[in-house]
Structures are given as C-alpha cells and as structure tokens.
Amino acid sequence: MSKRIVIVGGGYVGVGLAKSLDATADVTLIEPRSHFVHAPAMIRAVADPSLLDRVLIPYDRLLENGRVLHARATGIDATGVTLDDGQKVEADYIVVGTGSSNATPFKPVGDDIEGLRQANQRIHQQLKAAQTIGIVGAGAVGTELAGEIAYAMPDKKITLISDTDRLFPTMPEKLGASLAKKLQDAGVTLKLGNRAENLQSMTEPYAGQLRLSDGSEHTFDLIFPVLGSRASSELLEALPDIQKSTANRIKVDQWLRPSSLPNVFAAGDVADAGDSMTIVAASRQLPWLTATLKGLMADKPLDTMKPYKPWGPKAPILVPLGPKRGSSFLGLFTAGDFLTRRLKGEDLFVTRYNKLLNRE
Ligand SMILES: Cc1cc2nc3c(=O)[nH]c(=O)nc-3n(C[C@H](O)[C@H](O)[C@H](O)COP(=O)(O)OP(=O)(O)OC[C@H]3O[C@@H](n4cnc5c(N)ncnc54)[C@H](O)[C@@H]3O)c2cc1C
Numbered sequence: 001m002s003k004r005i006v007i008v009g010g011g012y013v014g015v016g017l018a019k020s021l022d023a024t025a026d027v028t029l030i031e032p033r034s035h036f037v038h039a040p041a042m043i044r045a046v047a048d049p050s051l052l053d054r055v056l057i058p059y060d061r062l063l064e065n066g067r068v069l070h071a072r073a074t075g076i077d078a079t080g081v082t083l084d085d086g087q088k089v090e091a092d093y094i095v096v097g098t099g100s101s102n103a104t105p106f107k108p109v110g111d112d113i114e115g116l117r118q119a120n121q122r123i124h125q126q127l128k129a130a131q132t133i134g135i136v137g138a139g140a141v142g143t144e145l146a147g148e149i150a151y152a153m154p155d156k157k158i159t160l161i162s163d164t165d166r167l168f169p170t171m172p173e174k175l176g177a178s179l180a181k182k183l184q185d186a187g188v189t190l191k192l193g194n195r196a197e198n199l200q201s202m203t204e205p206y207a208g209q210l211r212l213s214d215g216s217e218h219t220f221d222l223i224f225p226v227l228g229s230r231a232s233s234e235l236l237e238a239l240p241d242i243q244k245s246t247a248n249r250i251k252v253d254q255w256l257r258p259s260s261l262p263n264v265f266a267a268g269d270v271a272d273a274g275d276s277m278t279i280v281a282a283s284r285q286l287p288w289l290t291a292t293l294k295g296l297m298a299d300k301p302l303d304t305m306k307p308y309k310p311w312g313p314k315a316p317i318l319v320p321l322g323p324k325r326g327s328s329f330l331g332l333f334t335a336g337d338f339l340t341r342r343l344k345g346e347d348l349f350v351t352r353y354n355k356l357l358n359r360e
Pocket of ligand 1: 008009010011012013014030031032033039040041042043071072073074097098099100101102106107110111141229232235267268269270277278279280281282
C-alpha cells in the first residue's frame, strides 16, 4: 500500500511537492484557500489588475490521484494532522509549508481570495488617482513595485525609501547600483539610508505624511508599507523542541525537520534552513524533499541519504522593473535588461505556475 503523505499549505512547497509525489504516494494537500497565489505577479497586478485572472490559480486540477482538502490545519502529531473542523488526517509523513504573510495587496489575509481581489481593485483605483507615491522598504518587492508603477504610470512621482545605504546590500554591489540607476532613469527618487519614523500601518497602504530619520517630512497620496514577510509558524510552534529564528521562522535541521518528531518536515518560508524566504529557495528544497521522501518510502534510513544544503550567498535573484528592464544576480554574474526580461520580466513565471496547476 502506498504511504500517506500529508502536506500542510498549498504554496510553492506544497503544490510542487504534492504534484511530484502524486504518482508514487497517497497525497493529501491541506489548503484553506480556493486559489494558489502566484506572489511575484501580484506586484505588477497593482498597476494592471487584469493579470489577476491568471495569477490567482484554482487548485481543482492539481492532482490526479491525491486530494486537496480545503481546510486549515490546527494541530500536528506523529500520526497525522488535525483540521479546524475536528477531522484527523492520518499520515506516515507530514510536510509543513505554511509559508508567510505579507502586506496588502500582495498576499491574502488568511484564506480570503475574494478579499485580495477587492483590495487589489481598491488600491489600484487609489494608485490611479494618486500623484505622489511613497514606497517604504526597498527589498525585492519594494524595488519591483517602484519599477512596475514607473513603467505602467510614468507620470507618477515615486519615492522609494530604505534604511539601508544601498539597494540589495547583501548582494554584489553591481546589482543594487544598476537597479538604482535604472530606477532613477525612470524618474524614481531614492531615499536611501533613511528610516520612516511614523508609519501608520505596517501592512495596509494609506494616504498621509512620513517623517524620515534625516528630519525631512513628506506628504504622499499613497504610501505602500513593504517591509517583508512574516512566517506563518503557529502550527510548528506547538511541536516539541522547536527553535524560533527571525521573522517568526522555525529552525530546521539538515533533514528539514523542525522538531523531535522524525516524520515531520518543514520547508519554504516557514522553515529556516539557511535559505532566504523565496521561491528560489523553495525550488532548491523541493527536489531534495521529493528524493528524500521517495527514499524513505522505499525504506531507506534518513541518515543514509544526502542532507539538504542551502543556497548560501550565491542564491540567484531576478529583479524586473516592469516588463522590459531590470537586473539580476545569477550566481556568477550580474545580468541586465535582456536576461532579466527573458527569464522573468516578460511573463513573471505566470505560465509556468498555470501549467503546474494544470490550467493551460
Ligand atoms: C509580492 C511578493 C513577490 C514575491 N516575488 C518573489 C519572486 O519574484 N521570487 C522569489 O523567489 N520569491 C518571491 N517572493 C517570495 C515567495 O512568494 C515566497 O518565498 C513563497 O511564497 C514561499 O512559498 P511557501 O510554499 O513557503 O509558502 P506560501 O507561498 O506563503 O504558501 C503557504 C500556504 O500555506 C497555507 N497555510 C497557511 N497556514 C495554514 C494552515 N494552518 N493550514 C493549511 N494551510 C495553511 C496558506 O494559505 C498558503 O497557501 C515574493 C513574495 C511576495 C509577497
């Protein structure tokens, strides 16, 4: 009889793993949302809501043999996962990929896909009416948002604010420098080395005033707080012998196990395996998880298989500034507009994820 694998969370980890094990195991994916949310394209969708039809992707065609249970997991033990309706789903192996939350309108609040659509519409209307836009936080999401708005709505006055002295300070200097130049060419004002001191919301865009740490005051018709993701780790926190790390993440061992339960694994944003909170990281963890779970199902002891090794400092990053421009670090070198456009900017991997969920 095939082994029962229960996957909690249908994000990049959950969907990828469920699909890759569907033919060899008895797979159950537990996910309360009706649609998969393809986060990279939610940034461009602020400027172009017509994208949403292909960016929010229904789960109904994902699995041929296994099942997607639309429910929220509320508890885990060595024998399975408990759901919010009290039902228990028995498992031989459990993988937790509960991911993270982010600001509106980039990710849903809880399972509310309709609420995300409405927030996208509302903020798009506010953006159209606004003349001055402040973006607080210049990680990948804030930087891309500045580039997308500058491309789609070139008449807006955009200010990108970051408390770091340069863009992408942990990456090779050329990446941040070339992105800064391209943003400035597109008319974006950069306020680097500056903290916003009076943010009214960490998660909701609003109109108002910002006081920066250099003492300057700015009024914006729309302020986007873009301060990074926070892991959804409530389920894992209840397990024995867990260790918390930054942004609510839970540390995992070199076999991606978060606790002393030997058959419970965790990956993606919720798990701190030494990788950043990215799809790029999940894409490295997925083949490892698939191979390791297949090994376990074939009765190979875990410690005879290769442990997981994180990306380290050479993890690639692709940063489009709209569909035409952008810069990327590809592990060995920094690439410019052409490669960034071809690899990501044109399509934002929308086609890839529609195919993964068997929609086109
Ligand atoms: C706007 C934006 C753009 C991004 N762009 C990029 C990019 O271009 N490249 C890149 O590499 N990374 C990007 N990222 C980061 C990327 O989105 C995350 O790294 C990725 O989503 C993590 O995948 P995951 O599977 O860990 O979790 P998620 O994608 O967060 O999915 C977690 C899933 O678990 C479900 N869940 C949560 N709790 C429970 C529970 N108790 N029971 C059942 N289900 C539960 C949620 O409903 C959700 O569907 C971006 C992030 C944002 C916000």
